[in-house]
Amino acid sequence: MIIYPAIDMKDMACVRLTQGSYDRVTKYGEDPVKVALEWEAKGAQVLHLVDLDGARNGKRINQPVVERILKNVSIPVQLGGGIRDTVGVRTxxxxxxxxxxxxxxxxxxxxxxREMLDEYGDRIVVSIDAIGGLIATDGWENVSDTRALDYIGELESYGLKRIVYTDIERDGMLGGPNFKMYGDLQQAVSLQIIASGGITTMEDVKRLKSMGLNGAIIGKALYNGNLDLEEVLKC
Known part of the structure; x- marks a missing residue:
């Protein structure tokens, strides 16, 4: 299982939201590049970046920070938030x-x-952010009437290989992930699943690993000191 330290960016700073609320922001550093280098130094194999401004309004004001991170780290970086057209993907x-x-x-x-999956294959990951089993959009500010499980199955039929699944109600709450949902997903589809939201303890990490998930994104628990990245990677 791959561990993805999360770097969420808002107004070009490193922050975390609680339950996806832009009114509940905690800043963890003015320079996301410094944070990225710290995670790399601690042994991270890949970084998970999110442009929260882009996710909310489609305006990628944090792109200069992303470019600086790419120039300064030597490990792979995955990026989400506000990528909504072919130009953004290619850029x-x-x-x-x-x-x-x-x-x-x-x-x-x-x-x-479907066009993006045909052209770029496994370089495309889809993020499924859900609350009460329904998909949320626009930086989690709007909730659709689409059931997450239904649409994930449809995406698999398009050729998608990997998803990030976030239970918004768990995100930033340090209360543990939604293990039942990840179990349901594994029963329903054969996609590689990256867990996100609520991962807080070493027991959480071990349980997700024992379930056979592809990866786990960890954010607030690392920044608050509930988990130590080097210890997690040893696990």
Whole structure:
């Protein structure tokens, strides 16, 4: 199982949201590049970046920070947030992002996401952010009437290989992930699943690994000191 330290960017700083709320922001550093270098030094194999401004309004004001991170680290970087058109996908892949994560646009434009999967294959990851089992969009500010499990199955039929699944109600709460949902997903599809939201303890990490998940994104627990990245990687 791959461990992805998360770097969420808002106004070009490193922050974390609680339950996806832009009104509940905690800043963890003015310079996301410094944070990225720290995670790399601690042994991270890949970084998970999110442009929260892009996710909310489609404006990628944090792109200069992403470019600086790519120039300064030697490990792969995956990026999500506000990538909603072909130009955005190509721009970031050309800059050196290893995988782009598509969220809102994957739900709203099914023809386009199929085209991206046909062209870029496993360099495309879809982020499924859900609350009460329904997909949320626009930086989690709007909730659709689409059941996450239903659409994930549809995406698999398009040729998608990997998803990031976030239970918004667990995100930033340090209360543990939604193990039942990950179990249901594994029963329903054969996609590689990256868990996100609520991962807090070493026991959480071990249980996700024992379930056979492809990866785990860890954010607040690392920044608050509940988990130590080097210890997690040893696990």
């Amino acid at each position: 970031f892949l050309d800059l050196g992002v290893s995988q782009v994560i598509i969220g809102t646009a994957a739900l709203r434009n099914k023809t386009w996401i």
